[in-house]
Amino acid sequence: MVIVVIVLVCGWLASTFLGAIDWSSVGEALGRLTVWQLLALGAVLLVRQTLNALPLALFIDGLGAGRALLSDLVASVTAVVAPPPGDMVVRVAMFRGWGIEASRGLAGATMNMVVFYVNRFAAPLIGLAVLTVLGSGTSQVAGALVSVAIAIALAVLVSLAVRREQFAARLGRRAATIVRRARSSVDPDAWVRSSTGFQQHIVADYRRSFPRSLLALSAMVLADACILLLAIRFVGIPAEAVPAYEVIGIFFLAYPLTLPPMMGLGIYDVVLLGAFMEVGGDALEPELVAALTVWRAVTILGPVALGGVVALVWRGRLGEATGDTS
Template sequence: MRVPGRRAWAVRLVLLAVALLLTVVVVRLVGQVDWGEVWDALGLLTWWHPLVLLVVLLVRQVLNALPLALFIPGISAYQATLNDLAAILMATLAPPPSDLALRLAIFGSWGVPTVKAVAGALMNTLTFYVVRFAAPAAGFVLLLMLGRAPGPRWVELLSIAISLAILAGVLLVVRSEQLALAVGGGAGRVVRRIGREVDPEAWARACAEFRGEIVARFRRGFPQSLVALTGMLVADLALLVLSLRFVGVDATEVGLAEIAVAYLFAYPFTIFPFCGIGIVDALVLAGLVEAGGSEVEAAGVAGLVVWRVFTVGGPVLLGLGALGVWRRRTPRSASAS
């Protein structure tokens, strides 16, 4: 497997720079933050609040990893969660494909053939991307229920279109081997036209092999994975709502529906490094201020800080524990292979 080089690091840094730039723009639109009030809001946290958030975080991570168990034979939800947490840790420390390399090493130590592990991990990623980019669709539904005009939301419409394109591609690949060959070869030719040295025939064969590995579990596993990842979004939203409520953003100021709309429209930007930290937070904060006025700004920032501590820092710490559990329970020769 190719070792991440300078190009991977450069792409990561460029994406992070874009995220920071967009964050500055959005925060300037929101206004100046009173950090003294933010600190006072954080002081409202009590000892049991982190325990509640930790429980919701664990539910979130299990649901996030569940597609691995659904697509890879012989893998339990517990094993999938350990694998996913360790991969999240690696993805935070190093650019791709370091996380995939660790995933395959862990699956290999459990006796999963590499080809099945790769297919399951890829299907997990594709399913997540379908849900990630479809999130704004639920936001539009909520706006309709609230009786509010959506306004010019071209980015959100583009996000939904990307989700539908991925979904259509997956369904075509699974439908037949001929379609899998056609999709793989067509994608290879498109990539070659934009300057990458790829072999469309190799892409076609890889796509057909991928289909052969996941087709038997697709009819049952794909719908269940969509449900699991939708549940993950609900758990993530619950973490955000609880974080905001714990630091003083009252339901009379910003309702659950308003928080959900801001979250769902911002969620596709988690594609940026570190789950879109900065840009997602700024967009959510803008939605909170739009709904509740400038009075909720400081508490909103405090709630977002708590939310990020758990949703970004929490999985990393859990990943350290998961990696430690795997290494303790796996023979050294297997973990090194």
């Protein structure tokens, strides 16, 4: 139901803000793209996906960056075709195939998700700094500070849960008590065991892995912004009209809007479009829409396509290893 509401809101936003767009001009802007430019966008996408998967390698000892990337790509395509926790099921299967204990792999995957949320809410701080120092400034200071406060609260909560076993147990029992009101089958003791097990798997390398993961994911957001920046340049918008620091600053500042499904598809795009038009003028609307379309195609369809190939290869090798020829 939530997804349906979000889709309806996105449709309303699109019809309200994009209804008067000259779509023939958008098509003309898209036609300026060359094969070499698409390859460049694909190369930056690989950097983005590698950085996105790096926290897995940091929190799961023995996984490595390469396997973390493969796991992340397969999980991405699984999340599209199967409801949660389908992506986690696939991750566990891959971890086991690489000789990694399921509970240790799940703990690392959970921390990967948690760090992503911390980084998502902390991103506006970077955008605020870029726009204040290099750009034209912003009036969204209060919203950015609230977002950063949420990131700090999440980071403190996770730090307490990881560093103190008693706090992790208490947090697990409290969460189970809340969930049990809606699902009577929940076992608080099992949740406590899971919480303390998670804490034991993560605590050893937490102090080293957590800040490095945040740094990697901040670089991932920068790579994501660079894909959009390249798309803007490739469709014909010069740096004089929309400077690079404005693109990067606005991208970071609005990044919490990627919280809805499909990385805020529709909502985030409309906000970026409005902000860029405020910088470069309304005349750039067709080119900006074309650039946002390219960016979405690369960052959403790209990982799905790569994940599909990896999943087929992995499934084929798994079948060979088990003697399954069907």
